[in-house]
Amino acid sequence: MAKPLLHVDQVAKQYTRGIIDKRVTFSLAADFTIDGPAVVGVMGPNGSGKTTLFELITGSNLPTSGRVLVEGQDIHQVKTRERDRLAIHYHQSYQVRSFQKSKPNFMLDHAASDSPRIHLFDEPQFNTQDGYIGFMLDFFKKLRREGKLVFLCLHPNEPYHIDILRESCEQFIYVQKGVVTQAPDFETLVEDERVRAYLGALAPA
Secondary structure (H helix, E strand, O other): OOOOOEEEEEEEEEEEEOOOOOEEEEEEEEEEEEOOOEEEEEEOOOOOOHHHHHHHHHOOOOOOEEEEEEOOEEHHHEOHHHHHHOEEEEEOOOOOOOOOOOOOHHHOEOOOOOOOOEEEEEOOOOOOOOOHHHHHHHHHHHHHHOOOEEEEEOOOOOHHHHHHHHHHOOEEEEEEOOEEEEEOOHHHHOOOHHHHHHHHHHOOO
8 A cells, every 4th residue: 555645654853942930932733644646725824834844844843742744754854855755845935945864864764766745835926917827827736747746835815816716726734823733625724713813815715
């Protein structure tokens, strides 16, 4: 049986303040599986943990607990210079962020893939005036046809953003206050009252 393309296995990340009397300032919890190639929409309020989730998936941020498995390989046990062969994070300026590791690179494994299996696009700057949207949407479809998993994170503030998510994404992830929820389709996603409140006037009637 083929291993899931991505398994976020009971991953938790906690940020704390203080040395002796540590206090948790933010926590994220995620546990979900995506079996094969897909375009996945990601939404949630600012500061909810979306970028942290992406950083955990790509191995640039160490989890407090849990594992991120890309086709069965724990990305946090892969040599840092090879992690982008499994998953790559594009963040607005389209620069890959630095990687964190828990032990020296010589003790880590080689990546099982030569090119990224997972592509995470973190709030790309779509502009209706320059033709960029069509190019990017075609690129997402191309990656999907090639057997890749694409995450598209958008913070909708225009009706066409909703159209992009509805028409381009097969399933969805919603993140709010560090809680990650998976939805199989757009209709199921917007049944969630938290999502409707987040979308406000953009929520479908």
